[in-house]
Amino acid sequence: MLINKRLILAHFWLAFAVFGLALLLGAWQMFLRSPLNAWHFNPEFYYRSVTAHGSAMGYVFPTLIGMGFGYAITEASLEKPLIGRRWAWAGFFLVAVGAIVAMIPVSLGLASVLYTFYPPMVGNPFYYIGVVMVVVGSWIWVALMSINLAIWKRENPDKPVPLAMFANVAGSYLWGWTAVGAALEIIFQILPVALGLTATIDAGLARVFFSWTLHAIVYFWLIPTYIAYYTIFPRAIGGRLYSDAMARISFILFVVVAMPIGVHHLFTDPQVGPGFKFMHSVFTGLVALPTLLTVFTICASAEIASRLRGGSGAFGWVRALPWQNPIMLATALSLVMLGFGGAGGLINMSYQLDASIHNTQWITGHFHLIFGGAIVIMYFAIAYDLWPHLTGRALESFGMMRTQLWLWFVGMIVTTFPWHYVGVLGMPRRMAFYDYANPAISPQAFSVSMSAFGGLILLISGMLFLTVLIRGQMAASSESGAYKFAVPLHMPARIPVALNSFGLWLALMVGLTVVNYGYPIAQLMVLKETNVPAVYIGASR
């Protein structure tokens, strides 16, 4: 039962509008830095665009999806109206206004610091203030998720928390805690410099704080995708979820180990000792576990659905799956991209292997494949699945949906595989210009052109996606019934309290943070000689 449909739709629409604009910028950037474009532009525009694309795609788009989907899950799974509707709207407007406040200095060229801030570069304070507003808006959502769950549990002391809500709250807690790192960085390191209160910044400490956020933010983006795997996919293909407990354990593992592993982004930074880098590397390896559990559970759920439809044989059941169904297609394509992206990720997290690809285009390829590919394609699936229930109008362009999903998959592969390849050849990331006439770089020209072409395919797919939603918004009304989540194969009557609550896992999460981050942060805070002069971006000429 979805009651606050306008609230949820507002989140989704704003998210997809931001996504469309940022996608356009992304495709333009791909073209600009490729050999298809002659070098006759001001690189400043490229960095502005990268900052805008990254900030919109990283902070605004997935956060709004997480929030909107979270509100939908709350109402549909707990079967009662959302508590705190006004607060939810307040959070939405904070995110919306924050996004505008951040984007104004970026578009004026006053904050071309790229979305990961890169201190000691410091831009206009309003950029950071806007980002903080987005985060604070999302924290309202975190609090609402927790409050709604707590009240429901008090009203239903003997019922297990529905899986979708359990996973949703797990994601919100993960985000609540992981956003603290970037908030600390902005409030205590960057803003004092941006506002002119000091002229030096501890760039090393700021980067350590950001790494606290930087890795787990991807898992926050990932949680809606995983929720869709577990609670939408089996139902959409007419099957059942293989294991409810396995799903809960996966989400719990994300809560515990997704966050205290971020230093693997700093493997080549000097300010963290190699011993701590190794520890973070070990825990990063652990985070592959919930993904492996998920792939297993989802494939098993697909097999159940297929055999219910008459599929047979060791692998023959794959053919009997309902491939015409967009959710089926999206999930399968998502898992393929997750597989490739995950394999690349294992290289990134290895302390030694990382050295060969650190700061190269490999990394850009990697996170686009995981986030833009595996995660975002499931955002499309979520929208396709929820839309009829939110608008009260059926989505009927199934052919267009399938084309769109295929284009997204093909586009993402064509974009990111050459990116990985040129990264291995040593092409650095975050650069506006490459001299393809140089004999050492010219072999990369073909691959870079290819990925620019992939960007174009992605843009077409994105436009198709928006077309499907707009057409759905204008279709004739039709009753789509109550929104339901997938049912497990064996509905558990009793669930261990550990799999139904978060106290233990939050304690482990904070404990591991202290173990893995405590010393590196404390040391940098104590050392006074680690401050460096800030490099102002967009300073007066």
Next chain:
Amino acid sequence: MSDQSPFSFRNPWVSASVGITAGIAVLAAFAGLVWLPLAQPDLKLSGIWDAICSAAGVPRVSSQGNAIQPDFKTSNVVMTSEMLTKPNQVSIGRGATLAQRCAICHGPQGVSDANSPNLAGQFAAVTYKELNDFKTGARVNVVMSPFAANLSNQDMLDIAAYYSYLPRVPSNNLDPKLAAPQIVTTGAPMRNIAPCGACHGDVDNKAGSPWLGGQSAVYIKAQLHAFATGTRRNDISQQMRNIARQMTAQEIDQVARYYEAQP
């Protein structure tokens, strides 16, 4: 619902999850902080505690004995982007008086045709650094070194403040329509040359980089040659020496003519 508390170690979920997590953390810490550092003979560690400190990143004092001292004077000015950006009127007034002795070469209004630098409107931090480097010997010039030798720190601050206060005057060779050479707008990435404009004002201005618009082409060329041959060595972190060495004679000509023609 199970009635076991989520915080009691009698609950097998609690003991197992806390035990496994702590076990992995202890093993990872042992491997990362003790075993791996000790397995590397190059680190020359004196024991387990030394290994832990080294792997945890505790800063160590490196021995100063082997540091190679340069055989020339280096600049002792620390540049920051905020340096001398807030002029004070008293300082400008004092600077105006002191600057009378500079006028014969640099012009009474900070502009002259003597192929010496035009100082009107130059960033105060830049003028201050050069004066200071002449005084300490980090930069040497037969005319300027004796002038700077007797200046106090306050004198140099005042002169710098005065010249930055004067308005920039376009040179006689002003030609704003002259297209910027490629080395100014995009540099030459493959020769490790950043765009001139990235520091000297066309694209961005970086601390310590002088404003070059309207400077004498003769002077710019002479300085680039001095950087390339190493006779001038007071640039921060060898930035200009590394660039000038990589520039072609044609590029040096182009930038000199281009900047002279700029306002």
